[in-house]
Amino acid sequence: MGTVVTIDVYTTDATGGEDASRQLATARALLQRADAVFSTWQPHSPVSRLRRGEITCAQAPAEVSEVLEQCAVARELSGGWFDPWAMPGGIDPTGYVKGWAAQRALGAFRASGVCGAIVNAAGDIASFGDLGGGKLFRAGIADPFSPGRLAEVVYLSRAIATSGTYERGNHLIDPRSGRPAARVASASVTGPDLGLADALATAVAVAGETGLDLIEALDGYEALIIAFDGRRRWTENFPFAPHAALPLSPSVSGSGEVAPVG
Amino acid sequence: MRRTPIVITATFAGLAGVLAFHTTPAKLSLGALPGASGTVQPSAAASSGSSQRAQRAAGASSPPRSSPTAKAKPGATRTVVGPAVNYNFGVLSVSVTVSGNKITKVGIASLDDGGSQRSQFIDQQSIPILIQETLQAQSANIQGVSGASYTSAGFQQSLQAALHTLGFQ
DSSP states (O other), X not given: OOEEEEXXXXXXXXXXXXXXXXXHHHXXXXXXXXXXXXXXXXXXXXHHHHHTTSSOGGGSOHHHHHHHHHHHHHHHHTTTSSOGXXXXXXXXXXXXXXXXHHHHHHHTTTTSXXXXXXXXXXXXXXXXXXXXXXXXXXXXXXXXXXXXXXXXXXEESSEEXXXXXXXXXXXXXXXXXXXXXXXXXXXXXXXXXXXXXXXXXXXXXXXTHHHHHXXXXXXXXXXXXXXXXXXXXXXXXXXXXXBTTBOSSOSSOSSSOOOXXX | OOOOOXXXXXXXXXXXXXXXXXXXXXXXOGGGSTTOOSOEEOOHHHHTTSOOEXXXXXXXXXXXXXXXXXXXXXXXXXXXXXXXXXXXXXXXXEEEEEEXXXXXXXXXXXXXXXXXXXXXHIIIIIHHHHHXXXXXXXXXXXXXXXXXXXXXXXXXXXXXXXXXXXXXX
């Protein structure tokens, strides 16, 4: 994966600290393992060998099959807009793996007495619990047009993933053409599982408004898109949070109904 | 509610990681953390009895240093330098500046890498992320940023390439 992961742990007592430290080691091992197995950059990783046809899925570590099964589910739920099998250069589950690995790492903290934890894998965030006392986590969504600024703030109940072209150029591939494509500047998806949210955010960024309809039909998942002209559209229950420096809701009022984007 | 971060930098396989640990009300004994050899600094907040702040780097290989202002009054600006950390390819230490209850600056305090391209990699890729995320999260009363606005164009590709070029396994 080659990315930066930050882990935040919230607790109300000191013993949580000892637990959290042990669990950090577990989380780190899980991330290391995911990197070793799924890296498309390390030529000898199982996934690299799978891509070259040197091994079969059955010969790869068990989690490869697990991830590919989940990728197939994500492909179906996304109407084919997320498709690791349609990537140039061979099967590439990277769009699912980063979120999946962060979600697994988060699981390491679940049994402890902490009131909440957040794993942020370079902008894709998995969490459970809260700040303590029922105070919800809040997450910012990066402004695709202005580095270092936030476009929106959301309540973070479980996971959020954001995909767009602004961050690393044209890395989004349209599975229907096999060519780089994105129809919005930024697409964010919230939901219970970061692996799926990650895949769906990629799908919506490529599909544009069509993708929004797909998410609306999915239980537990919500989406926000920011068009190239800056206008927003979102699903009905997207968890906007108020923020002093931001309007309470996006620039145009109303729930999920903003002028169609060009 | 006062939350106080403990910033731990660690080298993951192909990953750089930061653990922030927040307690309410804080009574954390860092000495209890495996490998936590030091840098527990009573913070401005701790001196008022409500919390404790510390900063360390994982895999510590040398004692930490701290500025003479470690016992400053509440609200004062302090800079703490973490212990030098052995990476696979060198040694670095991280500095954190806190003002009152906020981290205002995160940076590399020292870097001994034998003069290779890794200092460039660390400066240009890893550290801006940590700095931006730390500052932005505090300034907006949020616990994270989705979408990685803090990264430069081509971040992930170049980071991956750099990590593997550098033998960051």
